[in-house]
Amino acid sequence: MPWSRIKPDTNEPEFLSQDMHGSATRGLAASEPDFQRGGPTGRRISYGEATNEALSQALSLDPRVFVMGQGVDDPSGMFGATKNLHLTYGRERVFDTPLAETALSGIAVGAALGGMRPVYFHNRPDFLLLAMDQLVNHAAKWHYMFGGAASVPLVFWACVGRGWGSAAQHSQALQGLFMHVPGLKLVMPSTCYDAKGLMLAAIADNNPVLIIDHRMNFKQRGIVPEEPYTVPLGKGVIRRNGRDVTVVAVSHLVTEAFLAAQELAGEGIEAEIIDPRTLRPLDEELILSSVARTGRLVVCDTGWKTGGVTAEIAALVAEKGFGSLRAPIARVANPDLPTPAGYTLEQAYYIGKDDIRRAIVNTVRGQEA
């Protein structure tokens, strides 16, 4: 599909550099990666290459790791994420699967219980609904239900589609559903650096981790060190400092929010952009301390509005940071509708930089502005 017509390949914006790499980030290798080399002059690779490198390094470092999923060994390799891995590591460790998400998810759970570390690529989150029984009824509960006797170290990955008429069954951003489930870790990367570091952290984690990525992210190029490293789960990052309003955004909306903030800086509004990176565990402290400084909150998510990520983060701040708020919380999320296919309807449906900009202005200056 001609994705290039929807969004061209672009370099990531220059996010706050020290936070781009995260103070809590640690190297997997004996020495810490040289973050200076990871600065604006470091190696720049695509998002797919960054994900691919994480998988390749995990496969190389840990014989328990394997990659499965329908199409992981096809020539395009899941948007490049799994491309050619089967040639290096063999089809025993990187293998295509039947189109049977329910059982294959359980097979991943069983393989984890049997001592392996499966990484199951699901292409679209829409197909995760077929895996809900194993993900929610089994994987998420296994450690707790047996009093800690067994654990399920596995990674599920799915990539939200968008545009080119993907329509209602190939574009759902279902993180709100999964954020509801205790026992699952939920990751939503937004940069090439994090795509690699969070993948390696997810694979090293002893629990079921779901990574929900986004097709728009795969249009990015960013600075990524070659060494293996992890970005800790549960730690968010400030992508831009600002005094007037806290904007929490996930996945590709981090970039949209950042671009909106850059525009508004010229108009005297300084927005602080927070990227939670993982939704569960959520870095509550980072969000609450930012709101304590700014007194205002805008939450942006690629999913639906009702009962989703924006609702949860808004509730968190209303519950624990109400005293800091000087304006009503604003939410920017997709309308509560299935995704339409037609491009004029898509345009009306999806949110982006301009919607976030409008919400920021309204929150800072009031509805009249």
Place this chain on the structure above:
Amino acid sequence: MSLTFEAKRNLWRSMLRIRRVQERIESEYLKDEMKTPVHLYIGQEAIATGVCAALRADDAINSNHRSHGHYLAKGGDLKAMMAELFCRSTGCSKGYGGSMHLVDVAHGNMGTSAIVGGGIPIGTGQGLAFQMQKLDRVSVVFFGDGAADEGTFYESLNFALLKKLPVVYVMENNGWAVCSPTNTRHCGDNVFHKGATDRLFSAKIDGNDPELVLETAQKAVERARRGEGPSFIECVTYRILGHAGCVSQDPKGYRDLAEIEAWRMRCPVCAYQAKLLAECALDAQALAEAETEISAEIDAAFAFARQSPLPTAADLHHNLFCE
């Protein structure tokens, strides 16, 4: 098959022990001390016993909501099981699982799912893990005829055949899913008896005959250990008690009393005991001794459960994640 008298006595004793444990749970259930739904295994003892007798300690089993028999036959500790039914901290799942979620890692029982059909792919995945690690361990999945309604069964078997996984699928056809008979749910005999004979070792056998179950399971397990792929064994049996709880809690009128009575006459424990007595593999003294030992073991397990501490509110947030 030619089993030694000792091997026969071991089969019988395992069946008798499972039976007596189930009977004791049944008789004490209305005291409301075991505050967890119980699904009793009375009438099906020959299956868990026969299959597990074909396994090594490091082979894996995957079970279901009706799991007491599998847990015990595979070597599970009775005290830890009873403590779990009493929801105590000393239970095999520390009181977090209850009767439907038994676990015994030391004997390859990595945890029991009560979602019907949920354990089938998990057991399949354990077989995949053994194959990838080049171990000669075998994974056995126990499931009922109800779970054979689920798509996970067909999806899992397809994958196990595709990868030639060391998995033995043991379907316990006890005739009923809660109050729904097999003939309202299945279109006839399972397709796998006829559909893949060149790739799948498949057998439909009398599940109340422990020696036949053992003999068939041995063929399947050896085949799996040799890397020749999965097997499917349908064991025909009967759920003598209700779906859950004790006898008085079983709703009346959904099945014919004559049907229950006919299967009671085919009780696997009584029949095998009579057979061994007739063969002189067992005598009255050995029988009495076993009954006494089992009764004492059950008394001790119930006492252990009752005396064990209960988890408290301070334990609530433990073990959500593995560090």
